Amino acid sequence: MCGTCGCGSDNNGPVILKPGEHKHSHTEHHHDGHTHSHNDHHHEGHTHTHDLSHDHKHKILEIEQDILQNNQVLAARNRGYFEAKNIFALNMVSSPGSGKTSILERTLADLKETIPFYVIEGDQQTLNDANRIDALNIPVIQINTGKGCHLESDMVYEAVKRLNIEDNAILMIENVGNLVCPSMFDLGESKRVVIISTTEGEDKPIKYPDMFHTSDICIINKIDLLPYVNIDIEKLKNYALQVNPNLQFFEISATTGEGMDEWYKWLKKNMI
Amino acid sequence: MHELSIALGIVKIAEDETAKANAKKVTKIELIIGELSGVEIESLNFVWQSAIKDSVLEFSEKEIIIIKGKGKCIDCDTEFDMEFIYDTCPKCNSNFKGILQGKELRVKALEVI
Numbered sequence: 001m002c003g004t005c006g007c008g009s010d011n012n013g014p015v016i017l018k019p020g021e022h023k024h025s026h027t028e029h030h031h032d033g034h035t036h037s038h039n040d041h042h043h044e045g046h047t048h049t050h051d052l053s054h055d056h057k058h059k060i061l062e063i064e065q066d067i068l069q070n071n072q073v074l075a076a077r078n079r080g081y082f083e084a085k086n087i088f089a090l091n092m093v094s095s096p097g098s099g100k101t102s103i104l105e106r107t108l109a110d111l112k113e114t115i116p117f118y119v120i121e122g123d124q125q126t127l128n129d130a131n132r133i134d135a136l137n138i139p140v141i142q143i144n145t146g147k148g149c150h151l152e153s154d155m156v157y158e159a160v161k162r163l164n165i166e167d168n169a170i171l172m173i174e175n176v177g178n179l180v181c182p183s184m185f186d187l188g189e190s191k192r193v194v195i196i197s198t199t200e201g202e203d204k205p206i207k208y209p210d211m212f213h214t215s216d217i218c219i220i221n222k223i224d225l226l227p228y229v230n231i232d233i234e235k236l237k238n239y240a241l242q243v244n245p246n247l248q249f250f251e252i253s254a255t256t257g258e259g260m261d262e263w264y265k266w267l268k269k270n271m272i
Numbered sequence: 273m274h275e276l277s278i279a280l281g282i283v284k285i286a287e288d289e290t291a292k293a294n295a296k297k298v299t300k301i302e303l304i305i306g307e308l309s310g311v312e313i314e315s316l317n318f319v320w321q322s323a324i325k326d327s328v329l330e331f332s333e334k335e336i337i338i339i340k341g342k343g344k345c346i347d348c349d350t351e352f353d354m355e356f357i358y359d360t361c362p363k364c365n366s367n368f369k370g371i372l373q374g375k376e377l378r379v380k381a382l383e384v385i
Contacts, residue, residue, distance in 0.1 A: 058299060061382040063289050067281045067303075068377060150274055181274035184310050209357045210310045243358040245367040 014155050015144040016162065019127055019134035071185055075153035078160065078188025082171070087118075088270050089171040091189035093211055095204075096177030098197040099221040101129050102254040104172055108136050110257075111264060115271060116169040120159045122151040122176045129174065139163055150181040153188055170267065183210040190270070197222040198229050202236035205243050212243040217250065219263070224253040275315040278377070279323035285379050290328045295384035298332040302381045306339040308357050308374035313338070328384075341374030 066072070082089045092100050101121075108117050119140040121129040130142035141159040143151060156173060165171060173189060175182045194215035196204055199222060205212040212218065218240055220233065233251065240247050250266070252259035286298050305311055313336060324330050341354035345361035346368040352361060354374060360367055 057385045059293065059295065059384050061289055061293055061295075061384060063285070063379055063382060065285050065289075065379050066377060067278055067285065067379060070281060070284065148277075150277075152277070181277075184274055185277075206356075206358050213357050239358075242360065242367050 013146055014148060015146070016155065016159050017127060017130070017142045017144065018162070019130045019140065019142070068184065068186075071153050074157050075186040075188040078153055078157055079190075080188075081160070082188060082190060085165065085167045085169075087165055087167070087169050087171050088191075088267070089173060089187075089189045091173050091175060091182075091187050091192045092195065093175045093179070093182045093192060093215065094177060094195035094197075095179045095200065095208075098177075098195045098200065099254050100174050100177070100195055101132055103195065103219065103221060103252070104174060105132060105136065106254045106257065106260060107172075107264070107267070108133065108138050110260065111267070112136065112138060115267070116166055118163050118165050118169055118171045120151075120156060120163070120171065120173045122155075122174055124148070124176060139165075145176055149176060149178050150185050151175050151187055152185050156187045168271065170271065179204070179208040179211050183214050191216040193217040193219060195219045195221055196236070198225050198231050198233070200231075202231050202233075203239055205236065205240040209243045212240050212247065215244065215247065217266075218247045220249060220251045221254055223251050223258060224256045275311060276319045276323060278311055279316060279319050282379060283323055283327045283329055286329050286332075286382060287327060289379075289382055290384050293384055295328075297328045297330070298382050298384050300333045300335065300383035301329060301379065303334065303336045304339060304376045304378040304380045305336055306341065306374040306376035308341040308354060308371060309377045311377060337380065339373050339376045342372040343369040344372050345369050 092104070094100050104119065111117070117138050119133045119138055121133065121140060121142045122145060123129055123142070124145050124147065126144070127142050130140045133140040141163055143155050143159055145151065145155070151173065173187055192215040194211055194217070196218065198220065220236065237249060250259060250263045252263055282303065286301060290298055305313060320334065324332070342351065343354045343359065344351045345364060345366050347366040348361060348364040350361055350363040351372065354371070361369060
């Protein structure tokens with residue numbers, strides 16, 4: 001990994017696995033048709049002097065190119081694929097431990113007889129989440145980002161190629177647990193869903209505004225814990241609406257099932 | 273810390289454009305970064321050296337042009353400076369606004385030889 005930052009490098013880049021598959025050498029996976037821009041990453045600190053000598057060979061290239069363009073181009077490609085196949089794709093984002101995987105488990109268990117679901121799990125390490133989804137007999141792919149702190153559209157592109165998603169389905173993409181970095185990276189999703197739990201504190205939306213700003217839906221999870229925690233849900237919602245006045249809320253408990261029906265109604269409505 | 277991804281994205285753009293122009297290396301790169309873009313300039317500077325090592329940018333000078341955040345209230349049309357993405361309209365207090373500038377994240381120009 002990069003000694004200073006923690007993003008993936010050649011030896012620690014993303015690995016895409018199905019439950020039961022083994023992690024081969026990273027190099028092998030890099031030749032698996034996967035391309036990304038994390039190559040040639042080095043660790044040594046480096047000092048140099050700027051070569052400012054100007055001579056007649058200098059040329060100015062006015063390129064005006066968006067830095068995230070690569071990610072956006074592939075995200076658009078994903079989005080076109082999803083739209084053509086009527087796949088409703090959700091990018092689930094939150095801090096670690098807010099209950100993304102538990103919400104998925106409950107939703108899949110309750111709706112899998114009526115809606116075809118597919119899941120992409122993003123974590124830095126382990127197949128644990130994919131195994132939890134696999135236990136429900138739902139097709140799932142795990143992306144291990146190594147030291148990477150977010151999913152990017154090329155990883156989703158590669159994962160989707162291996163999922164063989166049928167038409168008229170829901171794809172749940174569980175992003176790496178991180179309330180900062182994933183906000184900048186469009187995956188091609190139909191909607192972005194940010195999850196916050198009642199144990200997290202009501203000012204999170206203004207502490208991490210970018211994520212709430214770019215999301216369409218806000219799920220407030222663990223409402224069964226409300227009697228035991230010191231949180232004002234209305235205040236939380238007001239903070240969130242201050243960041244993004246268009247947010248739509250669902251208050252749920254993935255543990256008790258409370259509030260899940262509204263969420264299911266919304267999912268079904270978007271399937272049409 | 274997504275700034276390394278951003279830095280590597282910049283390196284990729286510089287590599288591609290330098291090759292297209294049949295140039296050898298970049299002597300100066302100009303970046304445009306908005307204050308509401310989600311990129312911390314300090315973090316970007318922190319990862320910069322390791323990102324550009326062995327690339328066409330390795331010995332380049334980097335100039336960052338910072339764009340201040342500006343919004344326009346949807347309810348009362350007031351234009352105002354934004355420090356944070358959740359800033360409300362100073363006149364009517366509305367949360368509904370369009371962001372006029374500050375989300376920029378671009379490579380503006382490269383000076384190559």
